[in-house]
Amino acid sequence: MTGLNWTSILAIYRFEMARTFRTIGQSILSPVITTVLYFVVFGGAIGGRIESVEGIAYGSFIVPGLVMLTLLQQAINNAAFGIYFPKFIGTIYELLSAPINFLEIVIGYVGAAATKALGVAAIILVTATFFVELTVLHPLAMLAFLVLTAVSFSLLGFILGIWAGNFEQLTLVPLLVVTPLVFLGGAFYSIDMLPEGWAQVTYFNPVLYLISGFRWSFFGVADVAPWVSLLAIAGFLAACMGVIWWIFRTGWRIKP
Amino acid sequence: MADIIEIRGLEKTYDDGFQALKGVDLTIREGEILALLGPNGAGKTTLISAVCGLVTPTGGTVTVGGHDILSDYRAARSLIGLVPQEITIEPFEKVIDTVRFSRGLFGRPRDESHIERVLRALSLWEKRNNRNKELSGGMKRRILIAKALAHEPRVLFLDEPTAGVDVTLRREMWDLVRRLRDEGVTIILTTHYIEEAEQMADRIGVIDRGRLLLVEETAGLMHKLGRKELVVEIAEPLAAVPPALAAHGLTLSDDGCRLIYTFDATAERTGMTRLMADIAEAGLHVRDLSTRQSSLEEVFLRLVDEGAQAMEAAQ
Numbered sequence: 001m002t003g004l005n006w007t008s009i010l011a012i013y014r015f016e017m018a019r020t021f022r023t024i025g026q027s028i029l030s031p032v033i034t035t036v037l038y039f040v041v042f043g044g045a046i047g048g049r050i051e052s053v054e055g056i057a058y059g060s061f062i063v064p065g066l067v068m069l070t071l072l073q074q075a076i077n078n079a080a081f082g083i084y085f086p087k088f089i090g091t092i093y094e095l096l097s098a099p100i101n102f103l104e105i106v107i108g109y110v111g112a113a114a115t116k117a118l119g120v121a122a123i124i125l126v127t128a129t130f131f132v133e134l135t136v137l138h139p140l141a142m143l144a145f146l147v148l149t150a151v152s153f154s155l156l157g158f159i160l161g162i163w164a165g166n167f168e169q170l171t172l173v174p175l176l177v178v179t180p181l182v183f184l185g186g187a188f189y190s191i192d193m194l195p196e197g198w199a200q201v202t203y204f205n206p207v208l209y210l211i212s213g214f215r216w217s218f219f220g221v222a223d224v225a226p227w228v229s230l231l232a233i234a235g236f237l238a239a240c241m242g243v244i245w246w247i248f249r250t251g252w253r254i255k256p
Numbered sequence: 257m258a259d260i261i262e263i264r265g266l267e268k269t270y271d272d273g274f275q276a277l278k279g280v281d282l283t284i285r286e287g288e289i290l291a292l293l294g295p296n297g298a299g300k301t302t303l304i305s306a307v308c309g310l311v312t313p314t315g316g317t318v319t320v321g322g323h324d325i326l327s328d329y330r331a332a333r334s335l336i337g338l339v340p341q342e343i344t345i346e347p348f349e350k351v352i353d354t355v356r357f358s359r360g361l362f363g364r365p366r367d368e369s370h371i372e373r374v375l376r377a378l379s380l381w382e383k384r385n386n387r388n389k390e391l392s393g394g395m396k397r398r399i400l401i402a403k404a405l406a407h408e409p410r411v412l413f414l415d416e417p418t419a420g421v422d423v424t425l426r427r428e429m430w431d432l433v434r435r436l437r438d439e440g441v442t443i444i445l446t447t448h449y450i451e452e453a454e455q456m457a458d459r460i461g462v463i464d465r466g467r468l469l470l471v472e473e474t475a476g477l478m479h480k481l482g483r484k485e486l487v488v489e490i491a492e493p494l495a496a497v498p499p500a501l502a503a504h505g506l507t508l509s510d511d512g513c514r515l516i517y518t519f520d521a522t523a524e525r526t527g528m529t530r531l532m533a534d535i536a537e538a539g540l541h542v543r544d545l546s547t548r549q550s551s552l553e554e555v556f557l558r559l560v561d562e563g564a565q566a567m568e569a570a571q
C-alpha cells in the first residue's frame with residue numbers, strides 16, 4: 001500500500017460531478033423553491049406573530065435550521081443515489097474489479113455528494129439574504145459545521161444506498177427518518193420553547209446538535225455548547241466510516 | 257510460454273449454500289486464448305468473477321502475474337480487463353467519457369491517443385460523442401470491451417462475448433480477439449458455443465457443475481477425443497441392418513440407404529477392414545464411402561456424460 005490512488009479518486013469524483021451537472025436545473029431549482037416557501041410560510045406568515053426568539057428576529061433565527069435541513073437532505077440523497085444507481089444498473093462491477101480500496105471509493109462518491117450538497121446550501125444562504133438580515137459571528141466555525149455535516153451525512157447516504165434493495169427504501173428512509181429528526185431538532189424553534197419533558201427527549205436527537213452548533217456560529221446563542229455539537233458530529237462521522245469499512249470488508253450487499 | 261494466472265483449488269459456495277465452484281485448478285499461459293466451455297450454470301461466470309474481485313472465493317488461491325488477488329489486489333487487478341456477460345452501462349454518459357472514466361478508475365494517467373486507438377479498433381470512434389443509450393446492443397457490448405481495454409490490461413476476460421450477437425458481429429468479435437492476442441494480450445473467454453471455442457481458442461477448458469473436467473490444446477482435444485464416423489452408401493435401400501453385420505453395431509439412416517459405423521480414429525484397430533469384408537460377403541453394393549470427424553459438440557456431450565458418471569461412481 002503506497003498511499004491513496006488519487007487518479008482513481010478523481011475519476012470517480014469527476015464522473016459523479018458530471019452526473020450532477022447534467023441535471024443541474026432540477027438539483028438546484030427544487031431546494032431553492034422549497035426554501036422560498038419556508039420563508040414565506042414560517043418567516044412571513046408565522047414569524048409576524050412570533051417576533052423574536054432569544055433576541056433574534058424569527059425570520060433570521062430559522063435560516064440555520066433551513067440550511068441544515070436542505071444540507072442533510074441533499075447530502076443523504078446525493079450519496080445514496082450515487083452508489084445505488086451503479087448497484088441497480090450493474091455498473092458496480094467495474095468499481096469492484098478496479099485496483100482501488102474502500103477509502104478511495106468513498107472519497108470519490110462522498111466527496112462529490114458533499115460538494116453538491118454544500119453548493120446547494122450556499123445557494124440557499126444567498127437566497128435567504130434576500131428575505132432577512134443575516135450576520136455570521138463565527139464564519140470559520142460555520143464553514144466547519146457545514147463541511148462536517150455534509151461529509152458525515154453523505155457517508156450516511158452512502159450506507160443507505162448500499163443497503164437499499166429498491167427505490168422505495170431509497171426514498172422512504174430520508175423522508176421517514178431524516179425530515180422528522182430535523183423538524184424535531186429545533187430547526188424552527190429553540191428547545192427552550194418546548195414543555196419540560198419534551199425538551200429532555202429532544203436531547204437524544206442527533207440533529208439537534210448540528211442545528212444548535214450551526215446556529216451558534218451565526219448568532220452566538222445555542223441550545224447545547226458548540227464544542228459538544230462539534231464532538232457529536234465528529235463521532236457520527238467516525239461511526240459512519242466504521243460501518244462503511246465493515247461493508248467493504250465483508251462485501252455486505254455488494255459482493256456475493 | 258510463461259504462466260500469467262494460477263488458480264489453485266478455487267471454491268465458491270454462495271450464501272444460499274449452493275457450491276458453484278468445487279475446487280478448480282487452472283493455469284493460464286501468457287498470450288494464449290483460452291476458452292472456458294460449459295453449459296449454462298456450469299460456473300463460468302463465477303470463476304471469472306472470483307478472479308476479478310466481484311465474488312469472494314470461499315477457498316483456494318489465485319495469482320495474476322504472480323500477485324495474489326486478495327493480499328496484493330492492486331497489482332493483480334491492474335493487469336486485468338473484464339467484459340461482463342450482461343450489458344451494464346451508464347445510459348446517459350457519452351461513449352468517450354465512459355471509456356475515459358475506466359482508464360482513470362484503474363489509476364492510469366490520461367492518454368487520449370490510446371482512447372482514440374481503442375475506440376477506432378472497435379469502430380466506435382464515429383459514435384464517441386453519442387450517449388451510451390443511443391447505441392445498438394452490439395455497439396454497447398463493444399463499449400464494454402473498450403472500457404475493459406482502456407487501461408491497457410495484459411489479461412482480458414470476455415464473459416460470453418458473442419451471446420445474442422449476430423453472425424457478422426461475431427466474426428468481427430473473433431477478429432478483434434485475435435488481433436488483441438497478436439498484441440500480446442492473454443484472453444480468457446467463456447462460451448457455450450462449441451464452434452466458438454473451436455474457432456478461437458488455443459486451448460479449451462471444459463467446465464461443468466463447478467468442476468473443470470479437462471484443459472487441452474484445441475487441436476489435441478479434437479484428435480484425442482475425436483470419434484470418426486464411416487458412412488457407407490449402398491445401392492438398394494434396406495429395411496433393417498442385415499443380421500450378418502449385427503456384430504459391428506451399425507446404425508441405418510432413415511431412408512435405408514446409408515449404414516453408419518462409429519469408430520475411434522486413434523485406436524490401433526479401427527475394425528474397418530473387417531466391416532468392408534462383411535459388407536461384401538452380405539452381397540451389398542457400395543456406392544460411396546465417406547468419413548467425418550465428430551464435432552466438439554458431440555465430444556463435449558460425451559465428456560459431460562462421462563464426468564457425471566465418474567462422479568456418481570465416486571459417490
Ligand SMILES: Nc1ncnc2c1ncn2[C@@H]1O[C@H](COP(=O)(O)OP(=O)(O)O)[C@@H](O)[C@H]1O
Nearest residue numbers: 256270272274276295296297298299300301302
Ligand atoms: N449470487 C448467487 N447466489 C446463489 N447462486 C448463484 C449466484 N450466482 C450464481 N449462482 C449459481 O451458481 C451456478 C453457476 O452460475 P454461473 O457462474 O453464472 O454459471 P455460468 O456462467 O457457467 O452460466 C448457477 O447454478 C447459479 O444459479
Ligand SMILES: [Mg+2]
Nearest residue numbers: 300301302341
Ligand atoms: Mg455466465
